[in-house]
Amino acid sequence: MGWVTTTKVVLLLFILSAEFDLGQLEKSASRSFTIDYANDQFLKDGEPFRYMSGSIHYFRVLPSEWRDRLRKMRMAGFNALQTYVEWSSHEPEPGTYDFSGILDFETFLKTAQEEDLVVILRLGPYIDAERDMGGLPYWLLNRNPNMHLRSSDPSYLKYVDDWYSNVLLPKVKPLLYENGGPVIMVQVENEYGSYGACDFAYTSHMRDLIRSGLGDNVLLFSTDGGGVGYLKCGKIPGVYSTVDFGSGGDVTKPFGAMRLFEPRGPLVNSEYYPGWLDHWGAPHSTVGTETVVKSLDDMLALNASVNMYMFHGGTSFGLKAGANQGSKYQACPTSYDYDAPLTEAGDPTQKYFAIRDVVKKYLPIPSGTVPPASPKYSYGKVQLAPQGNMFQFSSVLQSVTQKWPLTFEQLMMPNGLVMYETVLPFRIADPAVLSISDVHDRGYVFVDTYFVGIVSREQQLFNLPLSALPNQTITIVVESQGRICFGNGINDFKVGFKEGGTGFIVQETKNTQNGIPFQGIVWVNDFCLGRYWPEVGPQLTLYVPKGVLKKGANTMLVMELEVSPCSVASQCYVTLQDTHVINGPTPK
Numbered sequence: 001m002g003w004v005t006t007t008k009v010v011l012l013l014f015i016l017s018a019e020f021d022l023g024q025l026e027k028s029a030s031r032s033f034t035i036d037y038a039n040d041q042f043l044k045d046g047e048p049f050r051y052m053s054g055s056i057h058y059f060r061v062l063p064s065e066w067r068d069r070l071r072k073m074r075m076a077g078f079n080a081l082q083t084y085v086e087w088s089s090h091e092p093e094p095g096t097y098d099f100s101g102i103l104d105f106e107t108f109l110k111t112a113q114e115e116d117l118v119v120i121l122r123l124g125p126y127i128d129a130e131r132d133m134g135g136l137p138y139w140l141l142n143r144n145p146n147m148h149l150r151s152s153d154p155s156y157l158k159y160v161d162d163w164y165s166n167v168l169l170p171k172v173k174p175l176l177y178e179n180g181g182p183v184i185m186v187q188v189e190n191e192y193g194s195y196g197a198c199d200f201a202y203t204s205h206m207r208d209l210i211r212s213g214l215g216d217n218v219l220l221f222s223t224d225g226g227g228v229g230y231l232k233c234g235k236i237p238g239v240y241s242t243v244d245f246g247s248g249g250d251v252t253k254p255f256g257a258m259r260l261f262e263p264r265g266p267l268v269n270s271e272y273y274p275g276w277l278d279h280w281g282a283p284h285s286t287v288g289t290e291t292v293v294k295s296l297d298d299m300l301a302l303n304a305s306v307n308m309y310m311f312h313g314g315t316s317f318g319l320k321a322g323a324n325q326g327s328k329y330q331a332c333p334t335s336y337d338y339d340a341p342l343t344e345a346g347d348p349t350q351k352y353f354a355i356r357d358v359v360k361k362y363l364p365i366p367s368g369t370v371p372p373a374s375p376k377y378s379y380g381k382v383q384l385a386p387q388g389n390m391f392q393f394s395s396v397l398q399s400v401t402q403k404w405p406l407t408f409e410q411l412m413m414p415n416g417l418v419m420y421e422t423v424l425p426f427r428i429a430d431p432a433v434l435s436i437s438d439v440h441d442r443g444y445v446f447v448d449t450y451f452v453g454i455v456s457r458e459q460q461l462f463n464l465p466l467s468a469l470p471n472q473t474i475t476i477v478v479e480s481q482g483r484i485c486f487g488n489g490i491n492d493f494k495v496g497f498k499e500g501g502t503g504f505i506v507q508e509t510k511n512t513q514n515g516i517p518f519q520g521i522v523w524v525n526d527f528c529l530g531r532y533w534p535e536v537g538p539q540l541t542l543y544v545p546k547g548v549l550k551k552g553a554n555t556m557l558v559m560e561l562e563v564s565p566c567s568v569a570s571q572c573y574v575t576l577q578d579t580h581v582i583n584g585p586t587p588k
Contacts, residue, residue, distance in 0.1 A: 033118075033177050033184040033219055035240060037264040042305065044118075044184070050266070050303060051184075052359055053080035053120055054311025057129065058108040059089055060336055061314045061346075063101060064547035066108055068371060069312050069346050070115045075370045076341065076352060077359035080184070081112040082120040082270075082307045084127040087163060088137040089320070092414065094159075097167060102317075109175055113182035116366070119175075120270075120307065122187040122223075123168065123210065125160050126150050126490075130277050130332045131322045132415060133483040134490050141409040141491060149491055150195055152202040161209060169213030178217050185219045186210060187270075191244070193224040193234030196488045203236045223270040226254020235261050244271030244309070247287060247295035255304070267304035272296065274308055274351060275339025279330040280481075281458070281536040284583035286339045289351045293358045300362045308355075312346060313338035315543050318528040319415040319521070322485030323492075329441065329458045331481035333539040334530030335582045344543050345580060347373035374546070376578035382556060383573045386566045390477065391449045394419065408480055408494035418495070420476045424468050431465040434474075438462070440494045441481040444561065448472050457481075479520075479561065481531075519560015522574075524548050526555070535562075540584040544576070 034043045042049045054073045061069055070081065089103055099105070109119050126149070127135035137159075140147055144155040175181035188207050207220060224234030226245035235241050241261045245254040255267050274292045276285035299306050313336035323331040337344040341352035348370055356365070397419070400411070405420050436443060436455050443455040445464055453464045455476075468474060483492035522529045522542055529542045558574065566572035 031178050031180065032217070035219065035265050040264055041266050041303070050362075051080040051118065051120070051305045051307075052078045052300070052363055053082045053305070053307035054078045054341075055082045055271075055307060055309040056312045057083055057086075057310075057314060057336075058105050059086055059102055059320075060316060061102075061312070062545045062547035063104065063107070065346060065545060066111050067115065068374070069314075069342060070112050070117060072342055072346065072348060072352075072371055073311050074115050074117055075366055075368065076311075076356040077363045077365045078308075078311065079117060079363060080120055080307070081109075081117045081182075082122065082309070083108070084122045084129055084135065084190075085124055085168065086127060086129075086131060086135045087125050087168075088131070088133065088135050088414075091137055091163060091167070093412070094137075094139055094143070099171075106171060106175065109182055117182065118177065118184045119182040120185045120187070121172065121175075121183045122190060123164075123172070124190065125163065126190055128190060128486050129322075130316070130324075130336065130485055132320050132485065133492065134322065134485040136490065138409060138414045138483065139412065141407075141493060142412060145409070145493070147491070148197070150189070150192070150202065151197045151199045152205060157202075157205065160206075164209050165213060169210065173214055176214060176218055178215075183218075185221050186214065188220050188222050188236055188239050191224055191230070191234065192222070192236075193230035193232065194487070195233070198233035200233075200236075203234075207236050207239055221268070221270070226257055226269075228257050228260060231257060231261050240265060240268075242268035242270040244269060244273075246273035246276075247291045249295070251295055251298045251302070251304075255302070267299070267302055269299055269304060269306045271309035272299070272306050274341060274355070275310070275313075275337075277338065278333050278335065278538060278582075279324065280333050280533055280539075281586050282330070282538070283586055284339075284538040286583075289354050292351060293354045296355065297358050297361070300358065308341070310336070310338040310340045312342035313340045313344060315344055315530065315545075317530055319480070319482075319531070321482050321530070323441070323482040324486055325484045325489045328460070329484075331441065331458065332485075333582075334532070334542060335539045337582050343580070344582070345374060345376070345545075377576070378578040379576035381573045381575055384556070384558060384566065386564075386572065389449075390419065391475075405495055408478075413480075413494075415480045415482070415494075417480075418478050420478060420495075422474055424470055424472050424474060427470050428468060431467045434464045434466050436462050436464075436476070439478065440492065442479045444477040444479070446473075446475040446477070449475075519558065519562055519564055521559040521561075523557040524554060525550060534584065537584040537586040538582060540581040541577070541579075543580060 032045055036043045056069055085105060091097055112119055124135055147153060147155050149156055175183045177184045189203055192203055221240045221242050222234055222236050223242050223244055224230040226243040243254045243258045275287050278285055316334050316336050321332040323329060335344050341349055341355055439455045439457055441457045445452050447466055447468045452466045455461050455464055478495055480494040484490050521531055524544060525548060527548045532542055534540045
């Protein structure tokens with residue numbers, strides 16, 4: 001009896017000394033996001049709720065532009081943001097973490113909340129998103145070259161569990177809707193039904209891992225293609241299954257496949273495509289506005305919740321763009337414009353206003369005007385000064401000597417370029433054929449310092465005739481154009497040389513932004529804008545956000561990989577113009 005009395009006294013004192021905090025807790029306790037299965041709808045704070053969401057990736061937009069893009073989306077009547085968390089960017093090397101600047105996803109989500117948007121969060125660990133290795137850290141392939149990614153392989157789960165439990169989930173938990181944050185739903189894995197492993201132990205493990213870190217109240221969902229074949233391996237018990245599909249067809253068919261796995265609950269298209277992705281050397285992808293708004297109207301008329309992927313695509317800054325493997329290897333360009341309602345520069349398009357007109361039939365449009373397109377400036381020519389070629393700077397590069405060529409992963413090189421050199425110890429036929437059976441992805445071949453040709457994964461060019469004498473140096477500069485981001489080939493090792501032959505001297509081109517120009521990549525003020533490749537298109541220009549520039553002197557570094565015009569001083573320049581060209585000509 002004395003124990004009970006003491007407890008009451010302590011409780012009373014707690015209430016008196018913490019009245020404000022309890023008020024906040026009561027406020028948070030009233031915040032809930034659930035599924036009303038009886039009426040096939042979501043409930044937000046107990047009231048029916050349908051979301052119209054748009055995808056914007058924080059890592060593809062500079063922080064100085066976040067609020068502008070989010071506000072424009074809200075002004076289109078959208079009430080939710082969907083975004084991925086990219087593991088590879090946040091843990092670029094094992095145990096080294098970065099959540100600063102463009103990677104400060106917590107501030108990005110809080111900014112969305114300030115703009116009256118709830119958040120649908122896709123944690124990965126695999127995200128696809130046309131990112132290098134689908135957002136998985138390249139160094140996983142260093143830790144275990146035989147690792148079975150996206151599976152219950154213990155050597156893989158060891159790193160996933162550490163990333164989730166000790167780093168990611170503690171950051172996400174305060175952002176949950178029930179805790180006063182904007183996050184209403186969390187995705188488990190991503191389009192797993194499109195991956196060949198079909199490892200139910202793995203997807204159940206990911207579900208339980210998220211539950212252990214975020215609690216039992218958070219609404220978990222999965223996303224798969226709108227067909228039964230995808231959902232068979234993508235469905236996770238206790239996780240709400242949604243589908244994704246584009247425009248132009250009968251929307252009831254993919255929703256019908258969803259209904260086989262979720263007989264009751266809200267209809268959800270988690271990735272509705274207003275455009276599509278691009279590849280180097282292929283025409284710029286576009287989807288007609290009338291087709292997009294027709295299918296959107298059809299879905300909203302069914303009371304479906306829809307996420308538009310992408311609402312604003314942005315830019316794959318740096319060397320983070322991935323590649324796809326269909327009938328051949330196809331690398332993705334720097335621009336992720338996606339023919340989205342907001343352009344790569346964040347400008348509203350005719351498609352934006354047509355979508356807005358459809359959305360306002362079903363959801364209220366905020367008062368006020370849509371923010372205008374940002375001004376663009378044509379600064380004209382910027383003269384460049386040659387700094388030298390890679391052979392002139394090779395002595396300052398890190399190097400290692402091995403009998404066999406090492407992969408990028410063995411060298412702990414995430415991307416970029418690696419120089420492979422060997423001295424020819426014997427006489428060869430003249431000419432001879434240099435055969436590199438599986439280069440990943442493009443190799444520039446030199447005899448001594450003389451350029452003799454290119455080997456290419458995409459073009460299936462693996463054999464190159466050359467002439468060389470004993471004691472001449474053969475150099476192969478290998479460029480990683482992006483690891484495969486989708487399907488079963490994501491364990492995409494870079495180099496691809498077979499073991500055998502003579503010893504190689506391997507030199508890494510690290511820290512090239514500190515004064516070593518060649519070609520194909522541009523830095524402004526030490527910020528890597530990305531790759532350019534106008535010869536193959538369709539992207540002919542690079543987007544320079546205002547957040548990269550500063551008042552006064554700015555620096556530009558250009559690395560040329562193929563043909564530099566700087567042999568003639570008057571031709572050694574770039575042009576800063578006010579027109580973006582991402583739909584240029586491509587090879588026939």
